[in-house]
Amino acid sequence: MSQNPSPPRFQNWAGTASSQPRAWIAPQNEAEIADTLSRAGREGRTVKVVGAGHSWSDIACSDGYLLQLDRMQRVVRVDHARQQITVQAGIRLHRLVAAMAQHGMTLPVIGSVTQQSIAGAIATGTHGSAPSLGCLSSRVVGLRLVSADGRVVSASLDKDRDLLHAAQVHIGALGVLSEVTLATVPAFHLREEQSVQPFDDVLRDLPQIIDSAPYVKLWWLPHCDSILLSRCYPTTRASDLSRVSHFLDEKVVNRWLFSGILRWASLRPADIPRVNQVVAAAYFRPRTRHGPNTSVLPVPMPPIHEETEYAFPRKHAGAALSGLRDLIARHRVRINFPAELRFVAADAAWLSPTGGQDSACLGAYIGCGMGRDRADYFAAFEELMTSLSARPHWGKQFSVGKNYLQRVYPGFDRFVALRQTLDPQRLFQNDFLRRTLGD
Numbered sequence: 001m002s003q004n005p006s007p008p009r010f011q012n013w014a015g016t017a018s019s020q021p022r023a024w025i026a027p028q029n030e031a032e033i034a035d036t037l038s039r040a041g042r043e044g045r046t047v048k049v050v051g052a053g054h055s056w057s058d059i060a061c062s063d064g065y066l067l068q069l070d071r072m073q074r075v076v077r078v079d080h081a082r083q084q085i086t087v088q089a090g091i092r093l094h095r096l097v098a099a100m101a102q103h104g105m106t107l108p109v110i111g112s113v114t115q116q117s118i119a120g121a122i123a124t125g126t127h128g129s130a131p132s133l134g135c136l137s138s139r140v141v142g143l144r145l146v147s148a149d150g151r152v153v154s155a156s157l158d159k160d161r162d163l164l165h166a167a168q169v170h171i172g173a174l175g176v177l178s179e180v181t182l183a184t185v186p187a188f189h190l191r192e193e194q195s196v197q198p199f200d201d202v203l204r205d206l207p208q209i210i211d212s213a214p215y216v217k218l219w220w221l222p223h224c225d226s227i228l229l230s231r232c233y234p235t236t237r238a239s240d241l242s243r244v245s246h247f248l249d250e251k252v253v254n255r256w257l258f259s260g261i262l263r264w265a266s267l268r269p270a271d272i273p274r275v276n277q278v279v280a281a282a283y284f285r286p287r288t289r290h291g292p293n294t295s296v297l298p299v300p301m302p303p304i305h306e307e308t309e310y311a312f313p314r315k316h317a318g319a320a321l322s323g324l325r326d327l328i329a330r331h332r333v334r335i336n337f338p339a340e341l342r343f344v345a346a347d348a349a350w351l352s353p354t355g356g357q358d359s360a361c362l363g364a365y366i367g368c369g370m371g372r373d374r375a376d377y378f379a380a381f382e383e384l385m386t387s388l389s390a391r392p393h394w395g396k397q398f399s400v401g402k403n404y405l406q407r408v409y410p411g412f413d414r415f416v417a418l419r420q421t422l423d424p425q426r427l428f429q430n431d432f433l434r435r436t437l438g439d
């Protein structure tokens, strides 16, 4: 097991959370994980696992031992008959979908990027946008977890279903996930159709739009009058995706051009509405493309920015979207990043933001360095979201705490009780869990 003697600071992808761990540890198997837990227990230290550090919240921060499972990224088993794959919990999503593709399998749901680890992605209820499909956690049909006392416990649909539904969205509170089994589907291609529609037409037609395709998402660049609508349909057409244009989008347009625009906008916020209109005219355009679902659904890596996002019953989607436009006008905030409206089907995980209800997820995003505008935007957005009893994305920024969360999650008390059984000494404690679950 490797341990860095002079541990670097941990900082998340967006630079919105950081901590100084006592040590970084890279275990290779469950026995090494158990050794670390027992050592931490003896020394009175806490333990956290960091996946890819792609959460905006401080959910992965620790001043104790920080485990990273980058050496635990193997495929353990492929069950063709049941269309399932079992992987070590540290595997990154891009490696996971590549491994699945070798067996003619895929994940039907995938979020905007694939840098995350599988254990980290399910920790927060990571989702894509498919009205009839659940979040990534809903694909988890089995798992193994090293609990605070070093025991390996397992759960599946056939055995200890309660633990399975608790750990499907585990927020890092229950133990160290070592293995995850996922339900897959045969690999398939999608045709993406992007169109641009007036904001008010989208508001009027939203219920029909949501049901109009298997994959639907909306992007709205604040201060503009139109919305980019992306819809995807299964197809048998061969891929027409260009690696070169993906490379250019990711490494040139997003890394340099949009990053530059964001930096400039943070210095001249008064220009943001005009700049947004130019950007929307240039980039929000109709287009059609075809390719494997795992290439069509993710977007090129965006420039560093900040995000908050809440999930709520789908019937509130129109009110939420128009409420977002109103609050930006009312608070006179200048917003230089698209807002995103996505749709996720109900799932059974106790702490899933989309648990038990077909949901819409509205994300409010902004470039870094936007000071007052960011603070006012996120505060007003949270006020709107809490008025809908919406649930925050665990991996994004939010300020609601235990009392609110207990009210909006029917499974909250059960989760807290299970945590008490699995981690009575709070080996996996950090500030995030203190705020959200209590001591």
Ligand SMILES: Cc1cc2nc3c(=O)[nH]c(=O)nc-3n(C[C@H](O)[C@H](O)[C@H](O)COP(=O)(O)OP(=O)(O)OC[C@H]3O[C@@H](n4cnc5c(N)ncnc54)[C@H](O)[C@@H]3O)c2cc1C
Binding pocket: 013, 048, 049, 050, 051, 052, 053, 054, 055, 056, 059, 060, 069, 089, 090, 110, 111, 112, 113, 115, 116, 117, 118, 119, 120, 121, 122, 123, 124, 125, 126, 127, 128, 171, 172, 173, 175, 176, 177, 178, 302, 393, 394, 395, 396
């Ligand atoms: C550019 C970008 C795009 C994104 N797009 C989307 C999107 O489309 N949809 C969406 O829903 N979210 C999205 N997210 C959010 C992201 O998917 C989540 O925050 C996710 O949880 C991050 O995964 P991670 O591997 O980085 O986990 P981390 O952020 O490192 O950790 C998350 C939690 O998991 C715990 N954890 C990690 N591994 C283990 C383990 N083996 N055992 C126990 N606990 C563990 C950590 O302790 C922590 O509590 C995006 C984030 C970024 C930066």
